[in-house]
Amino acid sequence: MTRHPRIPRPELALVHKLWVDGWRLALEADNNSTTATIRIYLYSVSIFSAWLQSTRPGASYEDVQRDDLRQFWIWMRAGGQPCPHQFDSDAEPGPAVDPALRCDGYSSSSISTYAKGVQRFFAWYAAEDQAANPHERLAAPSPPSAESLMPDMISDEDLVNMIKNAEAGREFADLRDAAILRFMGATGTRIAEVAGVDLEHLDLANRSARVFGKGRRWRTVFFDPKTALAIHRYLRSRSKLSWASGIQGLWLSRNHSKLSVEGLYAIVRRRGDQVGVKVHPHMIRHRWGDRAKAAGASRESLKALGGWRSDRSLERYGIRGREARAASEYDRLDIMRGV
Numbered sequence: 463m464t465r466h467p468r469i470p471r472p473e474l475a476l477v478h479k480l481w482v483d484g485w486r487l488a489l490e491a492d493n494n495s496t497t498a499t500i501r502i503y504l505y506s507v508s509i510f511s512a513w514l515q516s517t518r519p520g521a522s523y524e525d526v527q528r529d530d531l532r533q534f535w536i537w538m539r540a541g542g543q544p545c546p547h548q549f550d551s552d553a554e555p556g557p558a559v560d561p562a563l564r565c566d567g568y569s570s571s572s573i574s575t576y577a578k579g580v581q582r583f584f585a586w587y588a589a590e591d592q593a594a595n596p597h598e599r600l601a602a603p604s605p606p607s608a609e610s611l612m613p614d615m616i617s618d619e620d621l622v623n624m625i626k627n628a629e630a631g632r633e634f635a636d637l638r639d640a641a642i643l644r645f646m647g648a649t650g651t652r653i654a655e656v657a658g659v660d661l662e663h664l665d666l667a668n669r670s671a672r673v674f675g676k677g678r679r680w681r682t683v684f685f686d687p688k689t690a691l692a693i694h695r696y697l698r699s700r701s702k703l704s705w706a707s708g709i710q711g712l713w714l715s716r717n718h719s720k721l722s723v724e725g726l727y728a729i730v731r732r733r734g735d736q737v738g739v740k741v742h743p744h745m746i747r748h749r750w751g752d753r754a755k756a757a758g759a760s761r762e763s764l765k766a767l768g769g770w771r772s773d774r775s776l777e778r779y780g781i782r783g784r785e786a787r788a789a790s791e792y793d794r795l796d797i798m799r800g801v
């Protein structure tokens with residue numbers, strides 16, 4: 463995908479903002495909506511609203527027809543004008559977009575995610591305002607198959623190098639980063655789940671922790687002795703910080719506060735950059751899924767430990783290592799034994 467310099471999304475028109483703010487309140491009142499889900503849904507309808515303002519100035523949600531939704535999906539897929547990336551950031555304005563620069567649009571996975579958010583919004587809007595729902599009897603773009611996604615997965619060697627890079631130091635940040643990387647590698651937890659761990663959720667004696675995941679569900683994850691030791695070393699360093707005593711969050715930032723999702727993301731990227739590895743946090747979760755499957759973990763255990771509800775979600779993890787696992791399994795079966 464060609465990435466243009468990003469510019470801020472335009473301010474929502476008042477007629478749109480009132481409804482988006484109302485939907486935010488409705489989502490926050492819904493106990494089934496996580497903070498991450500709310501953020502994605504609001505992000506989706508904000509991009510749609512920005513597109514609507516640019517293509518049909520003055521149009522309200524009541525004016526939206528099915529063809530508008532279809533055009534929105536086409537625009538996202540084809541990289542129409544204005545370029546979708548112009549509405550994909552709240553950052554400060556960057557350089558002007560070169561109109562000759564070709565935009566390849568968004569992936570089918572992103573389009574499906576945004577379409578789902580817009581679909582949910584219009585269902586709520588129609589019920590709230592007793593208005594027609596343009597999404598009714600109109601199917602949103604389907605997500606791509608698990609086989610077509612082939613998500614990236616960090617290698618054992620790269621993860622080891624990142625951990626060694628952190629463990630080479632003895633400063634607070636080094637001990638923290640080493641503990642975080644080991645915890646993520648051992649548990650396969652999502653980055654938001656890692657950020658949400660408080661001291662009271664940790665049980666070092668049993669090498670486990672409680673995490674709050676998708677669907678607003680708690681689950682218990684487990685880790686190995688090396689991870690437990692790394693966390694213990696970090697906690698000893700943490701206890702020496704006078705300002706840390708009043709903070710319940712397990713992971714602390716240099717700003718004397720609980721480490722945020724953005725902060726965790728930056729730590730993973732920075733440690734990767736220091737050893738020449740381009741990595742994002744979810745690549746570590748994909749490695750965990752691959753290793754767990756290779757070790758013979760049952761589907762039931764994988765769902766419980768990984769926080770998955772559906773088999774489809776589970777199939778996406780470790781898909782890149784599927785052939786290697788199959789080859790190993792074939793050797794173990796020894797089909798030609800005795801022949």
